[in-house]
Amino acid sequence: MPVQFLLNLLIAVLWVFLKDADTFEFPDFVTGFLIGIVIIFFMHRFFGTPFYLIRAFAMVRLLWIFNYELWTSSLLIMKQILLPNTSFEPGVFTYETKLKTDWEITALALLLMLTPGSVVLRISPSGNEFLIHAMDVKETKPLVLKSIQVYESIILEVTRP
Amino acid sequence: MTENEIVELLAAFMVLLGGIVAIISAYGIITLPDVYTRSHAGTKSSTLAVLLALTGVFIYFWSAENYISIRLVLGIVFLYLTAPVAGHLICRAAYHSEETKDPEQ
Incomplete structure (x- = not known):
C-alpha cells in the first residue's frame, strides 16, 4: 500500500523535472500527482493490493x-x-x-x-x-x-x- | 461590508459560540449528579467548545492577515486525540476506585 503512494510521489516529482521550469512550481507538482493517480489507478491490479x-x-x-x-x-x-x-x-x-x-x-x-x-x-x-x-x-x-x-x-x- | 468583514464576523461568532458551549459544559460539570454523568459533560461539549474557538481563530487569521497558522491546526488535531483519552482516564480511575471501595459491585 505505501509503495503505491511512494510511486505516485515519484511520478509527481518526475513530472516537475520533465516540465523543466526554472524554479519549483507547486501547480506542476499537483498536476503530476493527479496524473500519477490516474496511472496508478490503472496499474494497481499488478501490485496485488487494493487502490490506496x-x-x-x-x-x-x-x-x-x-x-x-x-x-x-x-x-x-x-x-x-x-x-x-x-x-x-x-x-x-x-x-x-x-x-x-x-x-x-x-x-x-x-x-x-x-x-x-x-x-x-x-x-x-x-x-x-x-x-x-x-x-x-x-x-x-x-x-x-x-x-x-x-x-x-x-x-x-x-x-x- | 466587504467579503473579508463577513468572514471575520463569522469567525467572531464561532468564538462566541465556543464560549457559550464552554459555559454550559462547566455548568453541567457542577450540576450533574455523579462522576460518570459529569464526565459526559466534561468530554463532549467542552471538546466542541475548544474546537469552535480554535477554528474561529484560525479562520480569522486566514481572512484578516492572510496567514494559515499551522500551530492552530496542530492544536485542533491534538485536541481531537487527547480530549476523549483524558475523559476516559478520569472515568476509569473513578470506576476502579469505586470497585476497591465497595467489593459487592
Whole structure:
C-alpha cells in the first residue's frame, strides 16, 4: 500500500523535472500527482493490493463521522444539562467487539467517547470487552449499539481494506 | 461590508459560540449528579467548545492577515486525540476506585 503512494510521489516529482521550469512550481507538482493517480489507478491490479485512495477516502469518512458525532452528542448533553427536569437514568452495559489490533480498539474507544450519551468506563485486559456508561440506558443503548456497528465497519475499511 | 468583514464576523461568532458551549459544559460539570454523568459533560461539549474557538481563530487569521497558522491546526488535531483519552482516564480511575471501595459491585 505505501509503495503505491511512494510511486505516485515519484511520478509527481518526475513530472516537475520533465516540465523543466526554472524554479519549483507547486501547480506542476499537483498536476503530476493527479496524473500519477490516474496511472496508478490503472496499474494497481499488478501490485496485488487494493487502490490506496480507497483507504484515504475511508479515513476522510471516519473523520466526518467523528465530527458529526461530536456535534450531535454535544447538543444532546447540553439539552440534558439545561433542562434538568428531563428524567434520565444512567447505567452501565458491556459490549464485545470483533476488532483485534490495538489501533482499531483505540480508534473505536475514541469514537465511543464522542458518541451521543456514552462514555467508555473500562476495557477488559483481553482488549475486546468495552464497559460503557450511558446517560440514559433505555433510550440510548440501542442507538449506541447501532452506531458501534457503523464505526466497526468503517475502522475495518481503513485498517484492512 | 466587504467579503473579508463577513468572514471575520463569522469567525467572531464561532468564538462566541465556543464560549457559550464552554459555559454550559462547566455548568453541567457542577450540576450533574455523579462522576460518570459529569464526565459526559466534561468530554463532549467542552471538546466542541475548544474546537469552535480554535477554528474561529484560525479562520480569522486566514481572512484578516492572510496567514494559515499551522500551530492552530496542530492544536485542533491534538485536541481531537487527547480530549476523549483524558475523559476516559478520569472515568476509569473513578470506576476502579469505586470497585476497591465497595467489593459487592
